Amino acid sequence: MTSGPHAMGGPGLVSGVRQAWTRQIMGLPVSVHLRGPGDPAARERAVAAAFAELERADALFSTYKSESQISRINSGDLAVADSDPLVREVLGLCERARELTGGSFDAWRIGPRAGAVDPSGLVKGWAAERAAALLAGLGDDHYLNAGGDIALNCVAPLAPFWRIGVEDPRDPGRLLGVLALRSGAVATSGIARRGAHITDPVTGAPATALLSATVTGPSLLWADVLATAVIARGGAPLDWIAGLDGYEALAVAADGQLTHTDGFALQPA
Amino acid sequence: MRRITFAFMSTVAAVVLLFSYRTSTGGASPPVAVAAGAPGIVSGQVDPSPSPAAGTGDDTRAGASPVPAPAATSAPSPAAKPKSSKLVVNGSVAQTRWGPVQVQVTLTSGRITDITAIQYPQGNGRDAEINSYALPVLHDQAIQKQSAQLDGVSGATVTSDGYTESLQAALDAAHAG
Numbered sequence: 001m002t003s004g005p006h007a008m009g010g011p012g013l014v015s016g017v018r019q020a021w022t023r024q025i026m027g028l029p030v031s032v033h034l035r036g037p038g039d040p041a042a043r044e045r046a047v048a049a050a051f052a053e054l055e056r057a058d059a060l061f062s063t064y065k066s067e068s069q070i071s072r073i074n075s076g077d078l079a080v081a082d083s084d085p086l087v088r089e090v091l092g093l094c095e096r097a098r099e100l101t102g103g104s105f106d107a108w109r110i111g112p113r114a115g116a117v118d119p120s121g122l123v124k125g126w127a128a129e130r131a132a133a134l135l136a137g138l139g140d141d142h143y144l145n146a147g148g149d150i151a152l153n154c155v156a157p158l159a160p161f162w163r164i165g166v167e168d169p170r171d172p173g174r175l176l177g178v179l180a181l182r183s184g185a186v187a188t189s190g191i192a193r194r195g196a197h198i199t200d201p202v203t204g205a206p207a208t209a210l211l212s213a214t215v216t217g218p219s220l221l222w223a224d225v226l227a228t229a230v231i232a233r234g235g236a237p238l239d240w241i242a243g244l245d246g247y248e249a250l251a252v253a254a255d256g257q258l259t260h261t262d263g264f265a266l267q268p269a
Numbered sequence: 270m271r272r273i274t275f276a277f278m279s280t281v282a283a284v285v286l287l288f289s290y291r292t293s294t295g296g297a298s299p300p301v302a303v304a305a306g307a308p309g310i311v312s313g314q315v316d317p318s319p320s321p322a323a324g325t326g327d328d329t330r331a332g333a334s335p336v337p338a339p340a341a342t343s344a345p346s347p348a349a350k351p352k353s354s355k356l357v358v359n360g361s362v363a364q365t366r367w368g369p370v371q372v373q374v375t376l377t378s379g380r381i382t383d384i385t386a387i388q389y390p391q392g393n394g395r396d397a398e399i400n401s402y403a404l405p406v407l408h409d410q411a412i413q414k415q416s417a418q419l420d421g422v423s424g425a426t427v428t429s430d431g432y433t434e435s436l437q438a439a440l441d442a443a444h445a446g
Contacts, residue, residue: 020444031441033420145437148424167424178419190425212425 021047025054026062026124028147036140036155046138050131054146057127060084063118074116090126094119097225102240104229106201121198125149125187125224132220151220154182165269169211169252176250176258177266185220189213189227190252198231209234210251216264217247306359306373306387313356359387 018035032047062068069087072078080091094107094117107119124146132151135142141159143152152162161180168174169190179186189198190212200207213230215223226241230249238261241249248264260266357375373387422437 018444020441022438022441029437031421031437033441033444143421145421145423148422148437150421150423152421162420165419165422167422169425172424175419175422179423186423188423188425214423 019043023051025051026058030054030147031145032135033143034135034138034140038138038140042138043140046135050134050144053131053134054127057123060087061090061119061123063120070117070119090119090123091117093126093221094122097122101225101229103201104232105225109201121228122221122225125221129220149187149220149224151185152181152183166214166250166266170256175269176252178269179216179266181216184216184218185223186214186216187220187224187227189231198228200232200234207232207234208254210253212252214250215241215247223247311357311359311373
């Protein structure tokens with residue numbers, strides 16, 4: 001499902017063209033928006049490469065595909081040492097994520113069974129960040145949204161901010177507020193869309209204290225990991241996020257209570 | 270109507286803020302600007318009679334909530350006042366790294382219908398490039414999407430099923446044509 005581009009620039013103006021593309025990858029809607037003076041052909045190539053990057057990640061990591069490397073590792077058919085370098089990179093990142101979150105993000109304890117590894121919670125942000133990097137050379141502002149997790153950047157010094165609405169988990173048709181960002185990432189984890197799907201690795205119980213957690217920061221990979229970890233930790237204070245340079249968090253409790261780190265700059269919608 | 274005033278004043282402030290980004294890191298731009306227009310109301314007047322929750326105040330409120338339809342801003346609001354009033358306001362002059370910037374905002378019945386930069390950097394090719402790109406985008410953002418003024422939405426994993434009904438889908442469609 002790919003939509004064609006549409007020029008928004010006014011007649012007679014040199015540029016200011018904005019385009020959007022969408023495609024379904026990993027069972028998720030993925031949107032790319034570009035705005036700026038970029039060459040149309042170069043844009044098409046870069047967006048195709050970004051989508052291809054996500055599809056490659058899906059082929060390597062999907063736990064729903066029996067032929068993926070992760071499925072083969074879990075079935076004992078493939079040794080980690082013999083796997084694709086990208087698989088080894090991701091498993092290394094999963095280990096770092098486990099350490100960074102004090103075990104709240106543990107790819108080895110959220111899998112379908114003991115001993116299996118499920119890096120899905122990290123792969124989406126990792127792959128989306130890599131895909132967005134392929135848009136960086138265009139000279140355009142870019143915005144990539146993979147199922148609600150966003151990587152974005154502004155190139156021109158006077159370019160308007162990207163304005164990102166943060167969904168209200170109690171009513172997905174409404175917003176909690178808006179983030180105005182020029183670079184970096186926004187990731188939201190929660191139980192709103194698919195029911196309780198995050199397990200507290202420490203207790204093994206489904207994490208239900210929070211409805212959603214949104215994290216902003218320079219890296220989508222880590223923003224996504226941290227958002228998942230905030231959910232897994234339930235109602236725990238967010239001080240540990242505030243202690244990470246460049247990252248801020250917002251949590252919505254089951255009773256609707258909002259908590260956030262001091263630097264989480266949510267504006268009224 | 271007072272609420273409307275705040276709404277557009279904050280919009281003017283936001284637009285000026287966009288232009289003044291990085292001012293603090295700016296170089297030695299001269300602080301003296303050629304005054305293209307005095308800040309404040311140029312023509313028209315603010316309706317002094319405050320309207321209860323239903324009137325244009327509600328219009329502002331409705332405008333702030335996300336409506337999952339790309340055509341929402343062009344659809345007439347049922348709560349809009351029948352009387353049309355036009356107001357033209359100059360923003361204050363913002364000193365930016367590239368020179369002074371000032372915008373003029375036109376409001377019709379409380380909604381922004383036009384934004385023009387009446388003063389902006391024109392010193393070199395780079396300025397022209399930035400202006401030719403940023404000004405139309407600002408214009409589009411302010412006018413076409415003032416209801417939500419959103420580029421995207423972050424939420425817990427959006428499934429394919431939910432996507433078609435989501436605000437993100439509307440935003441994608443608005444730009445994909």
